[in-house]
Amino acid sequence: MALRVSDPLYLQPDHQLDAETCPALAVHGITAGYPGQRRAIENVSFDVQRGQHIAIIGPNGAGKSTLFKALVGLIPHSTGEISLHGENCRTSHRMLAYVPQHEAIDWSFPVTVEDVVMMGRARKIGWLRWPRSSDRQAVDAALDQVGMGPFRHRQIGELSGGQKRRVFIARALAQDTDVLLLDEPFSGVDVAAEQEIMETLDALKQAGITILLATHDLNAASRFDRVLILKNGVIAYGEPQDVFTPDNLRQAYGDRVSVVGSGSQTIIVNDSHS
Amino acid sequence: MDLYEFFIQPMTYTFMRHAMIAAVLVGITSGVIGSFVVVRGMSFFGDALAHSILPGVAVAYIVTGGAASGALFLGGLIAGIGSALGIGWLTRGDRLKEDTAIGIVFVAMFALGIAIISSDSRAYGRDLVHILFGNILGIASVDIQIMLACSVVVVGLILVLYKELLLISFDQSLARSLRLPSEALRLLLLVLIAVTIVASLRIVGIALMLAMLITPAATARLLANRMHYMMLISATLGALGGVVGIYLSYHLGIATGPAIVLTITAAFALVFAATQLRHYLTHRHD
Numbered sequence: 001m002a003l004r005v006s007d008p009l010y011l012q013p014d015h016q017l018d019a020e021t022c023p024a025l026a027v028h029g030i031t032a033g034y035p036g037q038r039r040a041i042e043n044v045s046f047d048v049q050r051g052q053h054i055a056i057i058g059p060n061g062a063g064k065s066t067l068f069k070a071l072v073g074l075i076p077h078s079t080g081e082i083s084l085h086g087e088n089c090r091t092s093h094r095m096l097a098y099v100p101q102h103e104a105i106d107w108s109f110p111v112t113v114e115d116v117v118m119m120g121r122a123r124k125i126g127w128l129r130w131p132r133s134s135d136r137q138a139v140d141a142a143l144d145q146v147g148m149g150p151f152r153h154r155q156i157g158e159l160s161g162g163q164k165r166r167v168f169i170a171r172a173l174a175q176d177t178d179v180l181l182l183d184e185p186f187s188g189v190d191v192a193a194e195q196e197i198m199e200t201l202d203a204l205k206q207a208g209i210t211i212l213l214a215t216h217d218l219n220a221a222s223r224f225d226r227v228l229i230l231k232n233g234v235i236a237y238g239e240p241q242d243v244f245t246p247d248n249l250r251q252a253y254g255d256r257v258s259v260v261g262s263g264s265q266t267i268i269v270n271d272s273h274s
Numbered sequence: 275m276d277l278y279e280f281f282i283q284p285m286t287y288t289f290m291r292h293a294m295i296a297a298v299l300v301g302i303t304s305g306v307i308g309s310f311v312v313v314r315g316m317s318f319f320g321d322a323l324a325h326s327i328l329p330g331v332a333v334a335y336i337v338t339g340g341a342a343s344g345a346l347f348l349g350g351l352i353a354g355i356g357s358a359l360g361i362g363w364l365t366r367g368d369r370l371k372e373d374t375a376i377g378i379v380f381v382a383m384f385a386l387g388i389a390i391i392s393s394d395s396r397a398y399g400r401d402l403v404h405i406l407f408g409n410i411l412g413i414a415s416v417d418i419q420i421m422l423a424c425s426v427v428v429v430g431l432i433l434v435l436y437k438e439l440l441l442i443s444f445d446q447s448l449a450r451s452l453r454l455p456s457e458a459l460r461l462l463l464l465v466l467i468a469v470t471i472v473a474s475l476r477i478v479g480i481a482l483m484l485a486m487l488i489t490p491a492a493t494a495r496l497l498a499n500r501m502h503y504m505m506l507i508s509a510t511l512g513a514l515g516g517v518v519g520i521y522l523s524y525h526l527g528i529a530t531g532p533a534i535v536l537t538i539t540a541a542f543a544l545v546f547a548a549t550q551l552r553h554y555l556t557h558r559h560d
Contacts, residue, residue, distance in 0.1 A: 072451050073451075073453075074450055074451055097451075098447075098451045100447040100448075100451075104445075104446070104447070105444075105445060106313075106444070109313060109443075109444050109501075110313065110495060110498055110499055110500055110501050110503075110504050111440070111444060111500060111501060112499060112500055115440075115500060115501070116444075118437075119437070119440070119441050119444065119445070119448060120448070122437055122438065122441055122452055122454065123452045123453070123454075125437065127438075128434055128435075130437075131437075155499040155500075171448070175452075
């Protein structure tokens with residue numbers, strides 16, 4: 001992958017070896033939210049290697065959004081450590097970009113695709129400044145990475161569901177990060193759009209972008225490098241075929257799913273999450 | 275009537291020249307900030323804030339015994355910023371639904387203002403009308419200077435903080451994850467709306483102020499797909515509406531505030547009809 005200015009490899013050539021062997025994201029013993037409450041998470045630990053794509057699944061209230069918000073520092077975590085490329089980021093979370101669920105967006109807002117992606121540059125540009133040519137280049141690069149370059153002058157309301165998600169992924173990329181957190185990108189989109197988003201994620205994988213993605217869609221999750229089953233704590237974490245066991249799924253979803261194990265296959269019935 | 279009589283002759287009066295300059299300044303400023311009012315869905319807040327400045331203006335009226343420009347402006351500004359911050363504080367963290375908080379503060383402040391003015395029968399009988407609907411005959415040079423200063427401050431701050439204000443208006447969650455001080459920026463926007471309203475008091479008055487804030491911006495939104503284009507079109511429409519409205523007011527002998535409001539409303543109606551027609555023509559074969 002091309003070096004970015006913010007890349008630790010670029011900033012600290014002395015630590016090159018460290019940065020290459022260090023996980024892209026290391027989470028150790030994170031506790032966030034109010035103990036015992038729904039959505040709280042307790043003692044969550046896992047490592048993500050550079051370029052890996054991780055699906056985080058779990059029932060409603062399992063704490064998926066809480067975990068993401070704690071990782072980007074939107075809510076405080078009471079214990080534990082988070083490090084990015086080997087650097088502790090208790091105070092600085094600038095290299096993680098969070099793509100939240102977007103029910104609250106006003107799609108008729110007078111902004112174009114390009115304008116939305118440029119918003120990701122706000123901190124880089126700084127106070128009292130206008131975008132420079134390096135910011136415009138970063139926006140171009142981010143749009144190209146998700147294949148939305150040709151739509152740059154469209155008003156955002158004119159896009160399809162999958163295209164809207166891709167624009168917000170581009171905005172996260174424009175934040176000069178290589179670790180993205182996507183919160184439920186498949187919710188409320190049709191099958192074609194889900195496929196479109198999966199293809200975009202594949203392209204990002206080629207570019208070495210590390211992705212954590214929360215989803216209810218167990219089918220989609222089984223196509224990721226690793227699956228993390230979360231229910232206020234980590235139930236299981238590993239490759240899909242090792243994680244999707246009847247025991248793990250019962251532990252996470254309880255009565256809400258019927259799991260049938262038959263030989264090497266696991267059949268999951270009725271994943272109701274409403 | 276020839277062109278000279280229509281356009282030039284009215285401008286031989288000082289009060290007409292003052293009114294014209296004031297209307298252009300107010301049109302530009304409220305057009306720019308009004309774009310944020312429209313995209314953020316703050317029409318009700320804008321109307322409420324305009325009414326909330328009344329007690330400040332009323333106290334200034336009674337204390338100075340008339341229409342002293344500086345005092346009126348200061349009184350209105352204190353009441354306006356106080357109300358804006360009060361509403362902002364009440365609605366922080368979902369303590370109270372925003373429209374409820376606005377409704378309570380707005381009517382209470384307006385009632386307080388009327389109560390204060392009613393203690394002076396002269397002010398109650400005559401000047402209240404000017405405060406509510408504007409009075410271009412009363413625009414002095416000092417008023418123009420105050421308006422100019424307000425316009426420079428409001429438009430200047432919006433240009434300088436444009437990308438941050440756009441961001442907090444479009445997507446709160448991104449603003450939070452980028453650690454932008456969203457709450458401070460939101461309060462700044464409320465204060466700038468208050469400044470714009472107080473500066474526009476002489477031209478359109480409290481009761482008609484909302485139209486200056488939202489009608490040109492709503493028209494511009496029909497024509498623009500980017501926020502800065504919307505602000506540019508809105509400011510142009512606001513200024514043009516002021517100029518046309520003042521000429522109409524002069525020649526037809528009607529009050530200036532309503533003439534300006536009806537002019538910008540006519541522009542909105544025309545643009546709305548045109549966009550509906552275009553939509554119909556492009557989609558009729560669907």
